[in-house]
Amino acid sequence: MTRDYYGILGVSRDASDDEIKRAYRKLARQYHPDVNPDPKAHDRFKEINAAYEVLSDDQKRQIVDLGGDPLAPGGGGAGAGPAGAGPFVGFQDIMDAFFGAAGGGGARGPRPRTRPGADAILRLELDLQETAFGVEAPITVDTAVLCTTCSGAGTAAGTHLATCEACGGRGEIQSVQRTFLGQVVSSRPCTVCQGYGTVIPHPCPTCAGDGRVRTRRSLTVKIPAGVEDGMRIRLAQQGEVGPGGGTAGDLYVEIHERPHDVYSRKGDDLHCRVTVPMTAAALGTRLTIKTLDSEEPVDVKPGTQPGSTVRLRARGVPHLRGTGRGDLFVHLDVRTPTKIDAEQERILREFAKTRGEEVAELTKQGGFFSRMRDAFNGHA
Numbered sequence: 001m002t003r004d005y006y007g008i009l010g011v012s013r014d015a016s017d018d019e020i021k022r023a024y025r026k027l028a029r030q031y032h033p034d035v036n037p038d039p040k041a042h043d044r045f046k047e048i049n050a051a052y053e054v055l056s057d058d059q060k061r062q063i064v065d066l067g068g069d070p071l072a073p074g075g076g077g078a079g080a081g082p083a084g085a086g087p088f089v090g091f092q093d094i095m096d097a098f099f100g101a102a103g104g105g106g107a108r109g110p111r112p113r114t115r116p117g118a119d120a121i122l123r124l125e126l127d128l129q130e131t132a133f134g135v136e137a138p139i140t141v142d143t144a145v146l147c148t149t150c151s152g153a154g155t156a157a158g159t160h161l162a163t164c165e166a167c168g169g170r171g172e173i174q175s176v177q178r179t180f181l182g183q184v185v186s187s188r189p190c191t192v193c194q195g196y197g198t199v200i201p202h203p204c205p206t207c208a209g210d211g212r213v214r215t216r217r218s219l220t221v222k223i224p225a226g227v228e229d230g231m232r233i234r235l236a237q238q239g240e241v242g243p244g245g246g247t248a249g250d251l252y253v254e255i256h257e258r259p260h261d262v263y264s265r266k267g268d269d270l271h272c273r274v275t276v277p278m279t280a281a282a283l284g285t286r287l288t289i290k291t292l293d294s295e296e297p298v299d300v301k302p303g304t305q306p307g308s309t310v311r312l313r314a315r316g317v318p319h320l321r322g323t324g325r326g327d328l329f330v331h332l333d334v335r336t337p338t339k340i341d342a343e344q345e346r347i348l349r350e351f352a353k354t355r356g357e358e359v360a361e362l363t364k365q366g367g368f369f370s371r372m373r374d375a376f377n378g379h380a
């Protein structure tokens with residue numbers, strides 16, 4: 001019986017070499033015993049390998065296309081035999097051997113000693129006053145900076161890097177395995193030089209060969225007016241210097257705005273609450289509101305209701321981009337007096353009477369509300 005090699009890889013009979021490769025990679029990722037512990041996957045993987053062995057070889061593929069089976073005993077294919085059931089090589093080796101870096105093996109050759117540094121992030125707490133109008137804030141940064149002793153080279157004065165003898169400067173050690181896939185070359189980073197291809201016979205005494213040292217620096221960061229909580233200010237190349245003195249990453253300063261005692265902020269608008277006595281709300285009055293940077297008169301109109309709002313235009317936070325400012329919203333809390341003396345009570349009752357709003361008096365025992373309750377319960 002002839003096996004359907006095209007069907008096993010799920011490709012059409014006129015599939016290109018590239019399509020066959022891709023199909024194989026996809027299936028190998030799914031069924032290789034290194035990644036799939038299911039015992040059935042083991043057999044499936046053998047099949048997939050056999051199909052790939054045949055279809056990736058022009059001669060064997062031709063035999064298949066003519067109706068034969070190059071892997072069958074006596075099938076006539078050159079090199080036919082137990083190859084399809086041969087030993088497995090490592091999953092990553094297959095990926096590397098066939099697909100290079102795309103298979104996850106990474107770049108080849110020695111890796112450079114000098115590499116770009118990482119970005120750093122720093123949290124900066126500011127008051128509303130500072131986020132609103134900007135500030136020059138001192139910050140302390142703990143990062144790696146260039147080693148001044150060796151200027152990043154990592155070598156002691158008067159000495160140089162030497163080629164790694166273990167890998168001959170390639171940064172990797174290669175091993176060749178003969179498998180059913182043909183020759184599979186696998187490579188591992190050289191452990192003697194950590195893949196650099198060079199060694200430092202005499203490391204710089206200051207940085208021990210890293211080319212950078214950790215230090216604490218003080219900087220001043222200019223915070224523009226109108227920044228908001230959570231925003232990040234980027235300081236180019238103020239982050240970590242890279243290994244071997246590589247270009248520094250960026251430093252991001254993340255703004256955290258402390259809550260304000262009086263104002264809450266929504267975008268560039270500010271909100272505050274002001275308590276107004278019941279009498280002032282009824283009669284109207286003028287208040288003075290301290291904004292972030294000025295004092296403003298606020299007119300409370302006669303008959304102001306609880307929950308009313310007065311809007312002071314352009315007394316909020318300056319816009320970060322463009323000109324102008326947000327608004328300040330003053331929320332008026334009308335307060336009812338909690339304690340009044342006999343004279344005040346008399347005047348209030350008189351007031352109520354003139355408005356036809358006579359108020360039932362509280363009793364010494366239960367009070368108005370408990371009498372109401374009793375009335376509802378039918379005990380009155």
Ligand code: ZN
Pocket residue numbers: 147148149150151152153154155204205206207208209210211212
């Ligand atoms: Zn150094």
Ligand code: ZN
Pocket residue numbers: 164165166167168169170171172190191192193194195196197198
């Ligand atoms: Zn080496």
